Amino acid sequence: MNHPEKVVVTVALTGAVTPKDINEHIPLTPEEIAADAYACWKAGAAVVHLHMRDDQGMGTMDPAKFAETIRLIRAHEDCDVVINCTTSGDHRASDAQRMEHVSTLDGVEMASYDAGSFNWMPGGVFMNSPKFLGELGAVLMRRGIKPEIEIFDAGMLGVADYFMKNERLSRPGHYQFCLGVLGGMPATVENLLYLKTKIPADATWSAFGIGKDHLPIMYAALALGGNIRVGLEDNVYFSKGVKATNVALVERAVEAIRVFGKTPASPAEAREILGIAALKP
Numbered sequence: 001m002n003h004p005e006k007v008v009v010t011v012a013l014t015g016a017v018t019p020k021d022i023n024e025h026i027p028l029t030p031e032e033i034a035a036d037a038y039a040c041w042k043a044g045a046a047v048v049h050l051h052m053r054d055d056q057g058m059g060t061m062d063p064a065k066f067a068e069t070i071r072l073i074r075a076h077e078d079c080d081v082v083i084n085c086t087t088s089g090d091h092r093a094s095d096a097q098r099m100e101h102v103s104t105l106d107g108v109e110m111a112s113y114d115a116g117s118f119n120w121m122p123g124g125v126f127m128n129s130p131k132f133l134g135e136l137g138a139v140l141m142r143r144g145i146k147p148e149i150e151i152f153d154a155g156m157l158g159v160a161d162y163f164m165k166n167e168r169l170s171r172p173g174h175y176q177f178c179l180g181v182l183g184g185m186p187a188t189v190e191n192l193l194y195l196k197t198k199i200p201a202d203a204t205w206s207a208f209g210i211g212k213d214h215l216p217i218m219y220a221a222l223a224l225g226g227n228i229r230v231g232l233e234d235n236v237y238f239s240k241g242v243k244a245t246n247v248a249l250v251e252r253a254v255e256a257i258r259v260f261g262k263t264p265a266s267p268a269e270a271r272e273i274l275g276i277a278a279l280k281p
Contacts (some may be wrong), residue, residue: 003273006265007257008178010047010206011040011250014235016059016089022238028053030065035070036246040231041081044254046270048073048081049108049148051089063101070107078215080267080279082153084110084148087136091124092242095132096141097209101137111140111178113147113157113169121182122277126152133159137169146276149175152184155224157198171204174274176229179217180210187213196224204274207232224259227273228253241274 013036014027027033030052037048052065066085073079085108087098102111103281120126140147147169150162161168177195180187185195187209200206206227209217214235218228230249238252239245254264271278 003265003269004012005227005262005271006269007222007262008047008206008230008265008270008273009045009250009253009257010049010084010227010231011037011045012049012229012231013037013040013049013246014051014053014234015050016053016086016091018232018236019057023232025243026232026236027246028057030069030072033069034075038071038074038076038079039247041079041267043250044264045250046082046265046267047084049084049086049112049229049231049233051086051186059091059168061087061093063258064107065107066101067105070105073108073151075209078262082109082267082270082274082276083107084112086112087113088114088126088128091126095129095135096171099136099139100142101236102145106214108143108145109176109271109279110148111136112150113137113140113160114150114152115160119183126168128184130159133163134166134168137163141170143170144277146170146174146274149173149252151175151195152176152178152181154185154195157195162251171200172275173200175199175203175205176199177205177207177217178210179207180213187217188214191214192217192220193224196226205209211235211237218256222262223254227265228257 027036054060114128207221208229
């Protein structure tokens with residue numbers, strides 16, 4: 001269902017790498033992540049994007065960590081936030097490990113679908129093989145989980161289109177434009193506009209810029225009719241030299257939406273916009 005006056009706010013709470021040494025507000029444990037998710041929902045976020053960390057603070061695809069975090073979020077009976085889980089939270093994980101949680105756990109409503117491989121500079125290759133993407137798309141379709149098609153570069157649009165045409169990726173698609181990663185497309189308004197014009201007419205989309213580019217991309221996404229993502233996964237500073245919190249980033253996004261003359265979507269409205277089944281009572 002189309003809600004042109006509504007904007008979906010996604011908050012990416014932790015990511016896979018950034019340590020508390022850089023920003024002490026980054027949540028690492030299921031308890032910390034769930035607490036931040038609840039606070040961000042109260043602040044106006046409709047979707048929480050979840051990564052997990054192991055006991056050393058590094059990214060992990062451990063299904064038990066995802067399950068515990070989802071349980072703790074849903075322990076708040078009033079919290080209807082949309083739960084979106086990564087499928088790329090640990091570069092050491094096998095393809096099977098990257099899909100285990102979305103294959104087996106209840107409560108996962110969305111999952112990231114990184115539509116291609118590239119050199120994530122300077123660390124290494126972010127690998128998403130055609131075989132993996134075909135299998136992941138099939139799993140998500142079978143389980144009724146909405147893919148969040150993450151686009152780091154323009155060529156990935158063609159990859160997503162290929163799998164849609166071959167019925168290995170559900171449609172209409174929801175695209176997340178991830179701009180500013182070294183090795184992907186730079187976070188410019190021109191690049192965002194280009195990507196926005198190349199997706200199917202029935203698609204929905206959201207965008208974010210990494211680090212200092214988060215504000216220009218957020219405002220440009222609003223101007224172009226898109227949805228927005230914020231959070232400590234993408235940016236650890238609120239302003240120059242001022243460390244961010246997830247709640248503060250959500251609050252600023254909500255304020256920007258209202259100043260722009262629109263309204264943050266509720267989780268129920270986000271489910272309608274994104275084509276996700278209503279939350280079961």
